[in-house]
């Protein structure tokens with residue numbers, strides 16, 4: 001095999017050669033800012049996406065794709081189909097207002113959708129943008145548009161209001177949870193459908209092993225049925241996530257039951273919590289204020305005591321403990337709590353999710369400890385546009401794969417699908433392009449960070465890539481995808 005990062009691109013596929021799917025096509029367009037597209041060729045055993053959301057990857061195939069919106073006014077040009085709806089609610093995914101001249105506001109949605117409740121999710125999954133009808137269905141507004149409630153202040157979240165005191169329709173981070181109970185729930189058969197669609201997306205992109213970062217009781221039950229019926233053509237490390245501290249007991253309870261079930265292709269692995277928010281919406285917790293809004297350091301979604309307690313209880317289960325940490329201050333806080341427990345003799349493995357900004361002194365504390373970082377190089381492709389603008393001097397600590405290598409802290413690569421599409425090639429493209437813009441380069445091959453380390457788990461499983469495309473996927477000795485299937 002040739003070194004993963006040394007093949008330069010000569011040609012990239014036309015969008016038509018890929019799956020007929022708006023999401024994939026539009027992400028390709030986003031990459032067209034780059035010169036010298038990378039085309040990976042090689043064979044990867046147990047091809048692994050170390051941070052992804054299986055159910056959501058399947059679900060966004062069904063929902064309204066907002067990646068192409070250049071301005072909130074363009075909402076009125078969206079073509080809406082029946083399958084974009086969840087019950088009576090119109091659900092969309094993937095808008096990014098960072099280059100818009102106007103901020104998202106419910107009035108833009110109201111012009112196009114005066115009667116239908118609408119919820120649009122930002123491209124990073126950390127913000128909801130809803131219309132007036134949605135606020136009515138939530139019981140916040142009267143039919144005439146009068147505010148019926150006191151707008152709550154949410155710990156770890158934000159609900160901007162206009163000069164009239166009425167919410168603008170934007171719900172950031174923890175505030176999203178106030179909208180969620182009002183969105184119609186999925187049925188078991190819809191859940192199964194999303195899981196199957198998610199499996200197809202991973203298969204077509206060459207992945208045979210995923211670490212799935214969210215799991216509800218219903219998803220778990222459907223996964224068990226898929227495994228029992230032999231339909232599961234994906235090896236899944238399952239994480240049980242608590243989006244808020246209040247959800248921790250529920251996640252722990254599901255995990256406690258899950259580890260008792262003997263399974264072949266699904267491995268319950270960790271409990272996951274959120275310590276900070278996303279960088280795009282300035283929720284990632286930094287050690288220095290954001291350059292763009294001088295008094296903002298980001299969100300801290302758990303207290304140190306909660307974190308310590310949750311970590312200890314997960315490790316005692318015994319399961320690993322995974323924490324969403326994007327900012328450098330978040331990573332350092334979480335590592336300090338883990339060190340405290342390790343030094344008390346509590347044993348357990350810590351996973352840092354995203355680890356997009358991490359200072360060397362934090363990384364150094366992990367040397368020789370049981371920990372794994374999960375990075376998504378592809379996020380550089382979208383984030384590099386504003387990275388320096390937001391982070392200032394902290395930019396030098398962004399995408400710290402070289403420092404992790406230096407301190408021998410284990411890490412893997414993933415996509416955070418559906419936030420980014422699951423693509424080996426995009427990650428290698430990002431590794432190649434980012435070093436031209438000052439990110440310290442990864443030493444050696446990139447593909448080893450995309451191979452699940454346990455080669456005995458679902459053995460005789462591999463993927464062949466040629467010129468950036470998936471040529472063949474073999475799962476437990478059986479070909480489950482071939483390039484010709486694709487045409």
Ligand SMILES: [Zn+2]
Pocket residue numbers: 051052053213416
């Ligand atoms: Zn994620």
